[in-house]
Amino acid sequence: xxxxxxxxxxxxxxxxxxxxxxxxxxxxxxxxxxxxxxxxxxxxxxxxxxxxxxxxxxxxxxxxxxxxxxxxxxxxxxxxxxxxxxxxxxxxxxxxxxxxxxxxxxxxxxxxx
Amino acid sequence: xxxxxxxxxxxxxxxxxxxxxxxxxxxxxxxxxxxxxxxxxxxxxxxxxxxxxxxxxxxxxxxxxxxxxxxxxxxxxxxxxxxxxxxxxxxxxxxxxxxxxxxxxxxxxxxxxxxxx
Numbered sequence: 001x002x003x004x005x006x007x008x009x010x011x012x013x014x015x016x017x018x019x020x021x022x023x024x025x026x027x028x029x030x031x032x033x034x035x036x037x038x039x040x041x042x043x044x045x046x047x048x049x050x051x052x053x054x055x056x057x058x059x060x061x062x063x064x065x066x067x068x069x070x071x072x073x074x075x076x077x078x079x080x081x082x083x084x085x086x087x088x089x090x091x092x093x094x095x096x097x098x099x100x101x102x103x104x105x106x107x108x109x110x111x112x113x
Numbered sequence: 114x115x116x117x118x119x120x121x122x123x124x125x126x127x128x129x130x131x132x133x134x135x136x137x138x139x140x141x142x143x144x145x146x147x148x149x150x151x152x153x154x155x156x157x158x159x160x161x162x163x164x165x166x167x168x169x170x171x172x173x174x175x176x177x178x179x180x181x182x183x184x185x186x187x188x189x190x191x192x193x194x195x196x197x198x199x200x201x202x203x204x205x206x207x208x209x210x211x212x213x214x215x216x217x218x219x220x221x222x223x224x225x226x227x228x229x230x
Contacts, residue, residue: 009153034217043117043203043221044156090155094217100146100171101217103155 002027004093006104013081013111021076021107023091032094033074035065037087050074081111115140119204119222126229134189134225136204143209145187149173150201162187163209191227199229
């Protein structure tokens, strides 16, 4: 069965430090991977996606993600965290059976001044 | 500005009542979706539609119903058969096409929070 996992419920980072939010996946074919962000009481916003090509994908707000096929991971990264990056982050993978997204449980990112 | 409008933002339901959540988009997207979000869980797909007058069940369709009479509108009814309806409901839309073209890049509304009294 296809699935996606976000092993950390919460990540705490000091402002200015690099951040990583982890995501691992399990799919039967080629993975189509996505990151979305949700601010409190709001809908989700698309950050970036990996379909094919370079393993390092750049997205919105200075975020990037590294695709690692051997480790079946797609970790979200940012070189220097901002307090405004504090939010809930979701990783998702495409379900090959119906082409819909399968979502991770989300990781709460807290950036402390 | 183009976007998705969900209403109402907050809704309270008594036991045994049906309630309808509105979702309207002016992005000219063909596909529309309804998700349910519960604390500590990822989004779960309720229904989706790729064309007017057609829709498919998602993973948790029981106790919910939808219609797609217009491209712009995709209302969700939470029926009395849904035993645990208290949740945050999110509507989304997207284009349809190959994945390099932007399919699965969803635009979300701000959500509707339903509470059962």
